[in-house]
Amino acid sequence: MSLPPISPGDARVVLYGREGCHLCDEARAVVARVCAELGERFVEVDVDEDDEAATAARIDPDEIPVTFVDGRQHDFWRVDAERLRSALTA
Template sequence: MAARITLYSRPGCHLCDDARVVIERVCAELGERYEEVDIDADEELQRRYGEEVPVTFVDGRQHDFWRVDESRLRAALTV
């Protein structure tokens, strides 16, 4: 099963840590998967998302940045 959620993050980011907790909880409840991408490993991703991390995508479309709203994420995954 392919991951429906992509979390763009960077090490040492407390907002990324918070987002990961929410995403992991929702994924566990709904049986979904997510993938995490370290933007610091890619110059282009650093340029695009450097000051907005964490950035989340659901089904290939940007969903949130800075914070993950659990209710919105759950709703997006149950559509």
């Protein structure tokens, strides 16, 4: 499953989540830390606020948080820092 290509000025990592989700909070912290270490940007999409984006990405609301790297689904529920770092440096 993949999103449309990311333009050069856009973030390589997209985190789909929602407010009040403890797993989303944990994922956000991991993504923020790894992206900061590597000088990468990330954007966050609230699946409750942007239903159109979540639908286009085929996000299952029961699997959030979901991360995409370079337009491809990378993880759901939990984000592994080493795996994310490897994906961003490959």
